[in-house]
Amino acid sequence: MPELPEVETIARGVNKWVRDDRIVDVWLANHPALFKTPATRQAKGLEGRVFLSVHRTGKHIVCELGPVLLAPRSKHVAQPVSDAQWIVHLGMTGRLLVTTPEAPVAAHTHVRLGLSSGRELRFVDPRRFGRLEFRDLARSEAFAASGAEPLTISSEEFASLFRGRRLPIKAALLNQTLLSGVGNIYADESLFHAGIRPRRSSGRLTKAELERLRLALRQVLEQAIRLGGSSVSDYVDADGVRGFFQLEHCVYLRTGLPCRRCQTPIRRILLAGRGTHFCPICQR
DNA sequence: CATTTCACCTGGTGGC
DNA sequence: TGCCACCAGGTGAAAT
Numbered sequence: 527m528p529e530l531p532e533v534e535t536i537a538r539g540v541n542k543w544v545r546d547d548r549i550v551d552v553w554l555a556n557h558p559a560l561f562k563t564p565a566t567r568q569a570k571g572l573e574g575r576v577f578l579s580v581h582r583t584g585k586h587i588v589c590e591l592g593p594v595l596l597a598p599r600s601k602h603v604a605q606p607v608s609d610a611q612w613i614v615h616l617g618m619t620g621r622l623l624v625t626t627p628e629a630p631v632a633a634h635t636h637v638r639l640g641l642s643s644g645r646e647l648r649f650v651d652p653r654r655f656g657r658l659e660f661r662d663l664a665r666s667e668a669f670a671a672s673g674a675e676p677l678t679i680s681s682e683e684f685a686s687l688f689r690g691r692r693l694p695i696k697a698a699l700l701n702q703t704l705l706s707g708v709g710n711i712y713a714d715e716s717l718f719h720a721g722i723r724p725r726r727s728s729g730r731l732t733k734a735e736l737e738r739l740r741l742a743l744r745q746v747l748e749q750a751i752r753l754g755g756s757s758v759s760d761y762v763d764a765d766g767v768r769g770f771f772q773l774e775h776c777v778y779l780r781t782g783l784p785c786r787r788c789q790t791p792i793r794r795i796l797l798a799g800r801g802t803h804f805c806p807i808c809q810r
Numbered sequence: 811c812a813t814t815t816c817a818c819c820t821g822g823t824g825g826c
Numbered sequence: 827t828g829c830c831a832c833c834a835g836g837t838g839a840a841a842t
Contacts, residue, residue, distance in 0.1 A: 528835055559818080585836080618836055619820080634820080653819045655836060693813060702837080709835055758835065759822080779834090799815065801833075 528616040530676065530707030531750035531771065532761055534582045536622050539764030540589075541580035543624040544647060548576045551640030560636055560651070562659040571610060571660040572639065578608050584671040584706025587614040587622065609663050617655025623648045624764050673706035676743050684740040688728040695731060695739070696724035697798040708743065711756055711778045714803045716743035718777045723809045724795070724802045749774065777803040 528536070552569045554561065561568055574594040581588055590608035614622060623632075627646045631638075637649035637658065649658065661669060674683060687704045688695070698704055699713040708716075717724050719742035722735055731739070755761060755769035758779065762768055776786050781794040785805040795802050 532835070615837090616835085617819095618834070620835095651819095652821065653834090653836095655819070657837090691812080697813080700836090711835065756835080761835070798813095800836095 528585060528618075528620065528761070529709035529712050529756075530582070530585065530747055531712070531753075532755035532763075532769065533585050533587060533616065533707070534751050535755045535763045535769065536616075537580050537582040537587045540587065540622055540624060540647065543645060543764065544577040544589075544641060545579060546576065547645070548642035549573060549639050550642050551638075553638040553640075555636040557636055557654055560654055560656060560658055562657050563661075568658065568660040571662060572612060575610060576606075578606060583669060584673060584675070584702060585615060585709070586669065586671065587616070588612075588669050589614070608668075611659075611661045611663065611669055613659040613661065613669050614649065615657040617651060617653065617657065619653045619760075620649065620651040620656035621762060622764055623650065623762075623766060671706040672703045673701070674704070676705045676707055677747060679705070679740065681737055681740060685733065685736045688731065688736065691729045692727050694725045694797055695722060695728040696802055698728040699743075700798060700800070707747075710800050710802075711758070711775070712743065712746055712750065714778045715776060716746045718805060718809060719746060721809055724797055724804055777805060779803065 549572050552572050554565045554569050558565065576592040578590040578592045589612040591610040591612060592606045593609050625646050625648060627640065632650050634652040635648050635650045639647040641647060649656070674687070688698055691698060696713050696717060699708045716739060720735065720739040722731065722739060750756060750771040753770040753774065754763060754767065756771040756775065757768035758772055777792050780792045780803060782791050784790065785792055785808060788805065788807045790805055790807045792803055793806055
């Protein structure tokens with residue numbers, strides 16, 4: 527489900543519900559591969575802490591956690607400092623949901639965090655490609671993405687990411703160490719809006735093409751965030767609500783359908799092991 | 811070093 | 827109905 531716009535939507539929704547809420551109960555399923563930090567240590571770390579805020583970095587949801595002993599926030603107390611982080615990557619099919627404890631537990635629910643407000647935060651992930659990590663900031667560095675943020679990157683920095691590289695531009699867009707947050711949907715959609723074929727060598731794009739791509743990517747991501755992300759199959763936000771950006775897709779999963787700009791059938795190829803969709807006329 | 815392929819998982823869809 | 831092939835929002839390790 528989750529690329530930058532979906533992760534941003536979920537992080538905002540979770541933040542709205544759990545800010546200032548305390549974790550009073552932790553249940554983790556027995557799927558060791560899900561937990562980058564061993565489940566026992568993760569459960570111990572989470573228990574009793576307060577959510578200070580929840581935000582997105584790349585495709586990661588970062589929960590800033592306060593110490594176990596923390597007075598309720600008041601006007602007279604300075605903003606508490608985060609001393610731990612819970613980092614959630616949703617993989618392909620992961621969801622974070624805020625529910626009541628009585629809500630039916632969906633299949634493939636792997637985490638349930640009971641909160642002092644009476645609500646519950648749940649992590650559900652059928653394919654189990656997601657990853658959960660706990661960081662004690664007294665012992666380890668705060669989480670930082672390896673790649674640049676596509677929403678705020680400058681022209682110069684964007685162009686320098688691709689200089690001297692021979693790999694296809696679509697493969698470069700998907701590489702999280704260059705840009706963080708772009709996945710298969712938004713790579714295909716931004717290349718369509720920039721008029722660039724996915725197989726073009728990234729190092730051979732002109733300055734003008736790179737700038738078109740940077741702006742197309744930013745616009746596509748911003749509009750997708752405004753529409754709550756793309757619900758291709760079962761993606762929903764933290765409140766269980768679907769997004770609407772799938773209605774705006776021009777190429778993604780539109781193989782054989784007429785191009786919205788020129789009516790030519792959209793083509794599908796395999797690139798970097800991923801289904802890749804483009805218009806053979808609009809994209810050169 | 812840069813780049814490509816594959817394994818990791820479950821579930822949905824469509825053909826026979 | 828069953829069985830099978832193929833496809834799906836991602837990524838890190840192994841191979842080239």
